[in-house]
Amino acid sequence: MNTVKRNEETKKKGPIKDVLNKFKYSFKGLSYCFKNETSFIFETIAIVAAIIFGIYFRIEPLQWLFSLGSIFLIMAIEALNTAIECVVDMVCPEYNPLAGAAKDCGSAATCICTFLAVAANAVVFIPYIIALFK
Numbered sequence: 001m002n003t004v005k006r007n008e009e010t011k012k013k014g015p016i017k018d019v020l021n022k023f024k025y026s027f028k029g030l031s032y033c034f035k036n037e038t039s040f041i042f043e044t045i046a047i048v049a050a051i052i053f054g055i056y057f058r059i060e061p062l063q064w065l066f067s068l069g070s071i072f073l074i075m076a077i078e079a080l081n082t083a084i085e086c087v088v089d090m091v092c093p094e095y096n097p098l099a100g101a102a103k104d105c106g107s108a109a110t111c112i113c114t115f116l117a118v119a120a121n122a123v124v125f126i127p128y129i130i131a132l133f134k
Contacts (some may be wrong), residue, residue, distance in 0.1 A: 010115050019121065022134065024089055029057065029079060029083075030079070032082070033075075033078065033079050033082050036081055036082065037078060037126075039078055039110070040075065040078060043071060043074055043075050043078065044075075046071050046117070047072070049069050050067045050071060050121060051068070053125055053128075054067060054068075057125065057128040059124060059125075059128070063124045065126055066120045066126075067120060067124045068124070069119050069120075070113070070116055070117035070120040070121065071115070071117050071121075072112055073113050073117065074113045074117050077109050077110050077113045078110050080106065080109070081106035081107060081109060081110050082105040084102055085103055085106065088103055
C-alpha cells in the first residue's frame with residue numbers, strides 16, 4: 001500500500017470512524033501475527049488452557065489478572081517483536097550485524113515475558129494442582 005493511500009485512509013473522518021479505523025488496523029496487525037508467527041498460535045492455546053484451568057479451579061480475580069495478563073503481555077511483546085522484524089527486513093534486506101542485534105533483542109523481550117508468564121501461572125496453578133492430588 002503506498003503512503004498516499006494510507007494517509008487518505010487515516011485522515012480524520014469523525015470520532016466514530018476514527019476509532020473504527022484504529023480497530024481495523026489493529027485487527028490487520030493481529031491477523032498478520034497469527035498468519036506469520038507460530039508462537040501466536042501457542043500463546044492462544046496457553047490462554048485457552050489458562051481459562052479452562054481457571055474455571056476448573058475457580059481462581060480468584062487477582063489470579064485471573066496475573067494468569068491472563070502475563071500471557072497477553074507475551075502476545076503484545078510478540079506483536080512488537082514482529083513489527084521490529086518487519087521494519088528491519090524492509091530497511092536492511094541483506095545481513096547486517098545491527099539488524100541481527102535488533103531482531104535478537106526483540107526476541108529476548110518475548111523470552112523474558114515468557115519466563116514471567118510461566119512463573120506467574122506456576123504461582124497461580126501449582127497450589128491448586130497439588131491440592132488436587134492430596
